[in-house]
Amino acid sequence: MGKIIYNGELKDRSAIQIDVEDRGYQFGDGVYEVIRVYNGKLFAADMHLNRLMDSAKLIQLKVPFTVAEIKERTKELITAENLEYGIVYMQLTRGTSPRNHAFPIGEVDPVFVAYTKDMPYTGSKSGVKAVTVEDIRWLRCNIKSLNLLGNIMAKQEAVEAGCDEAIQHRDGTVTEGSSSNVAIIVKGTLKTHPATNLILNGITRQILLKLCNDKGISYVEEPFTLSDMMDADEVLYTSTGVEITPITAIDGQLIGDGKAGSITLQLQKLFTQEIERQCGSLTE
Template sequence: MGNLIFNGELITRSAVKIDVEDRGYQFGDGVYEVIRIYNGQLFASEMHLKRLFESAKFIRIKVPFTLEELKAKLEALIVKDGLTFGIVYMQLTRGASSRNHAFPTEEVEPVFIAYTKEMPYAGEVKPGVKALLTDDMRWLRCNIKSLNLLGNILAKQEAVEAGCAEAVLHRDGIVTEGSSSNVSIIVDGTLKTHPANNLILNGITRRVMLQLCQANGIPVVEEAFSIADMLAADEVLYTSTGVEVTPIVSIDGKIINDGQTGPITRQLQVYFREEIERQCGRLKA
């Protein structure tokens, strides 16, 4: 994918120059968003873009477009790249200025980039994965989708080195989320997930899943649950733009649901595919 949006202009990737004193590069002073593309269409785009604007507002960066303008630019980029299945990544930083922890003066303009990447659709049936438990050592504003991801990266790498797909994070024994996902459990037919407060990112796939639960009569409780609750659960699943709805069948070697995808997780996978098709058209995979 050789094109991208740079400060509102659709140009080739090779033409982009980012200043070495860009605050995103030096401080992680910015926010980002990732939207899935199916059949050349943006999925849940309004929810994603609203969250980008909310995150930017939290850290006091003004997005230089309206939501409608930004969506139109992203759609033009997808067409230019001829992308059918994939993602669009976008990032907004506070801009480039002499290195100083304090905000630069108001004449410094934010820097926005967006580009696409292929990601095939694998179908709604996704095999269960292994996960690793680790302490949640991140900051206390996890509800902001910021560029400050070092804590997430270290947790993910710990999981990878242990042969796991995801790290499940906890604070003093209370499960928060995954290193790059939200984690939910099923107990006696009810889906439980951590409340959307400052300790987790309120994932878009998580939000869509909760809407699907409501629409299809699956009870939901948004409350904190412990490691013990999770290990004793009937089903455990994790959700994100990349993995959609995927079961976790082993946590620190403890097998969940005999290592099989549980019935409610399987229902949610089907409902999620139906929602994709409702928004983006029929899927062949």
């Protein structure tokens, strides 16, 4: 992986240096996106890039490129890196200026970086284990910002418990995973927390709900409790990395019969079909 995008241009990775006073490095003052690549093609690129623009707007960060320009450069990067299956990570910071909590005075150029990472396609995943943790993050989780310390602490709790994900809650109301959205299925209806400031409105989450709507699968966007989740017929989590994956045990307790449920399996199949519609046939 020798190439990256740096401020709109394809550069050799080894030639780029980020200043120690970059505000992303010192304050986490920036936003980011992760886009999945299948068969060398970007999946749901416009949705991801529009969210990048929205996140930047919410923190008053001007994006020096259009969605079309970022997408075109990203395609050039994928070609240069011969990426077939993987991700493109991109971030935009407020730029470099003398350290000060307030926004820089005067004109400061933002810093945009993007690079690729291989991620082989493994197909639909079987059930994983999760733990529950208190949601200690700030109250603007709808912004995909570089401030991820709360998420990191939650994920580490999951790792230390031998689990794949940490499911976060505020006073017993489930919000989302440390790096994912969470949904439950009760009596044939999928339920997920509404897209408020308490969660990131995941792209996979949005596609999931569209698939439910298109295929007549009942769903509601409303809060649910830890107790609701533990008593659910099925639990699943979604993200760019895990796609749609069943959670079959939480805090050591089996969900349902401890196996992937029928609706989750149906949604996995529908999601795979959507990937193939956009990016072509998948190979495992």
